[in-house]
Amino acid sequence: MTIFAEVFIKIHIMVIERTSNELIIRIPSFVDFERVQRIIDLLAYKEATAKSEAKQEDIDKIVNDAKKGWWEKHRAQFIK
Numbered sequence: 001m002t003i004f005a006e007v008f009i010k011i012h013i014m015v016i017e018r019t020s021n022e023l024i025i026r027i028p029s030f031v032d033f034e035r036v037q038r039i040i041d042l043l044a045y046k047e048a049t050a051k052s053e054a055k056q057e058d059i060d061k062i063v064n065d066a067k068k069g070w071w072e073k074h075r076a077q078f079i080k
Contacts, residue, residue: 015026027036 014028017024
């Protein structure tokens, strides 16, 4: 066995394969699932927002409106 083969076998590598219609990523099973899920969520977010023309101020307004609506809906649970 060559030194390269020994190193290759000892290192747990991630493999990315491109097919005609998808990317396949193989990750060793010992990798923390939650960390992988966060990365996948980030990729999904990036893909979903890639063509967005929204400005940060637009996003901030939506967030503030959502928070305000939530507070108005749930206020009675916290203030008695």
